[in-house]
Amino acid sequence: MTVGSTPAILGGAPAVTLDQTAANRWPVLDADDEAAVLEVMRHGDLSNHPVTRRLEDDFRRRLGCRHALAHANGTLGLLAAFHALDLQPGDEVLVPSATFWASVVPMVWVGLVPVFCEIEGERFALDPADVERRITPRTKAIVIVHLWGLPAKVDALLGIARRHGLKVIEDASHALGATSGGVACGRFGDISVFSLQTSKLAAAGEGGVLLTDDDAYMERATCLGDIVRIYELATPANRFAATSFGIKTRMAPLSAAVGRTQLAKLDRHNTRRAANIEALGTRLQALGFDTFPSPPDTTRVYFEHLVKYDPSRFDDLPIDALIAALRAEGCEASGPRYPLVHEQPFFTEGHWRKVARLAPGDHADWRPPQLPATAAVQRNMLRLPTFPWAEPALIDQYAQAFEKIQAHARAIPRPAHA
Ligand SMILES: Cc1ncc(COP(=O)(O)O)c(C=O)c1O
Numbered sequence: 001m002t003v004g005s006t007p008a009i010l011g012g013a014p015a016v017t018l019d020q021t022a023a024n025r026w027p028v029l030d031a032d033d034e035a036a037v038l039e040v041m042r043h044g045d046l047s048n049h050p051v052t053r054r055l056e057d058d059f060r061r062r063l064g065c066r067h068a069l070a071h072a073n074g075t076l077g078l079l080a081a082f083h084a085l086d087l088q089p090g091d092e093v094l095v096p097s098a099t100f101w102a103s104v105v106p107m108v109w110v111g112l113v114p115v116f117c118e119i120e121g122e123r124f125a126l127d128p129a130d131v132e133r134r135i136t137p138r139t140k141a142i143v144i145v146h147l148w149g150l151p152a153k154v155d156a157l158l159g160i161a162r163r164h165g166l167k168v169i170e171d172a173s174h175a176l177g178a179t180s181g182g183v184a185c186g187r188f189g190d191i192s193v194f195s196l197q198t199s200k201l202a203a204a205g206e207g208g209v210l211l212t213d214d215d216a217y218m219e220r221a222t223c224l225g226d227i228v229r230i231y232e233l234a235t236p237a238n239r240f241a242a243t244s245f246g247i248k249t250r251m252a253p254l255s256a257a258v259g260r261t262q263l264a265k266l267d268r269h270n271t272r273r274a275a276n277i278e279a280l281g282t283r284l285q286a287l288g289f290d291t292f293p294s295p296p297d298t299t300r301v302y303f304e305h306l307v308k309y310d311p312s313r314f315d316d317l318p319i320d321a322l323i324a325a326l327r328a329e330g331c332e333a334s335g336p337r338y339p340l341v342h343e344q345p346f347f348t349e350g351h352w353r354k355v356a357r358l359a360p361g362d363h364a365d366w367r368p369p370q371l372p373a374t375a376a377v378q379r380n381m382l383r384l385p386t387f388p389w390a391e392p393a394l395i396d397q398y399a400q401a402f403e404k405i406q407a408h409a410r411a412i413p414r415p416a417h418a
Helices: 031-043 051-063 074-085 105-110 128-133 154-164 215-225 236-240 253-264 266-285 319-328 351-356 372-378 392-407
Strands: 067-071 092-096 113-117 139-145 167-171 191-195 208-212 305-308 381-384
Touching: 031 051, 031 253, 051 067, 051 208, 051 253, 067 074, 067 215, 074 105, 074 167, 074 191, 074 208, 074 215, 105 113, 105 351, 128 154, 139 154, 154 167, 208 215, 215 236, 253 266, 266 305, 266 392, 319 381, 319 392
Parallel strands: 092 113, 092 139, 139 167, 167 191
Antiparallel strands: 067 208, 191 208, 305 381
16 A cells, blocks of 8 residues: 555655656547648648638537638637627627636737636636626627636526627637537537647647637638638628738648547547546545536536645645645646736736727726636646546556655645745
8 A cells, every 4th residue: 555655755756657658648649640641741732722621511510500710720710709799999808817818818909808807616717796797888798718628607607698798709729529508618609719729639730710600700700811711702701802801810731630630539539538537536536636527517528637726635735845745756747827817917017908009098997907716716726637548557656646645744845935
């Protein structure tokens, strides 16, 4: 029994001895990914190979949407989404701060004003009560993010959007394969966007897909920068073909080829991650961790693996000391990856105003808000590997590392400032 043995940080043998390189490697590219790329290379049209449209068809079919438009990355997909809504400069958009910045910052380029809201601690997503409090006559849209693959409280958030006439942009970048109420994440927005960047669940290298059922949104997104598709529009908007709206958004077919093969393997990959993470989760729950399994009526996916640490179960060991002890055991462990967006200099130093080019005086009193609930949710969050290819023996070694540290928590060194 390893639990009685000395933690590595106190001079014992590390619990994790298995090689993790293959177990935690992502993405894993097989012969079929290579064949798909080769096909595009041999064809030779590296800009317009039809594989990009096939990727759009795959998304359209999978999500049951009317339109899908591939983008060079998810950030551009979100820019196209904000552009497509055709709102007025100075209009306000409700957003979380606990997200990757691309959920928020592109809106500034079309003059929209982010209103940062608190997240709740069950799903890490927008807190419906706080969202409702921040609505003003200028609020026109809301960005729902399913952070780390955990579906947001969509029923409550969509109810607020309906009551207040808000447009919904769904940033489903982390949630490909997740469902809420039997509906796929990516189906809740007036416009939804997935990123296919390398770390994502269907990794294309760089890529993004915008989805919508609305013809007008699709037309405006296309006009922003898909310079071939504008020609093909069967509406007067095809008059913009020779200029677009000034951006170029098209996805590279070499990336689309990989995105397609990875999408075909998505459910198998998601199932394997979930099985590994949930096996470790059962052991971690016994040590007092909140492991955020799928809430009722949802199926979550694990874009990332975050658990909430309760120091009171570890003799008040600060999380930094826990992370150091875990690393000494050979575990990959860290804090959450994204700093809060509203605390970044782009907002705190006011640079966003120059980019937004608001009329003088408009939103002159805008300040980044205090978000104490969001900060509290982020506190004591621990990031672990997603174990895409791990075998049970590695999961067991991770669990043993935690169990050993808890058993000896009183003796683990605390940082000087703690
Ligand atoms: C929540 C979220 N939204 C949007 C993006 C932007 O996607 P991309 O990197 O493809 O531009 C990312 C990640 O990269 C993300 O994590």
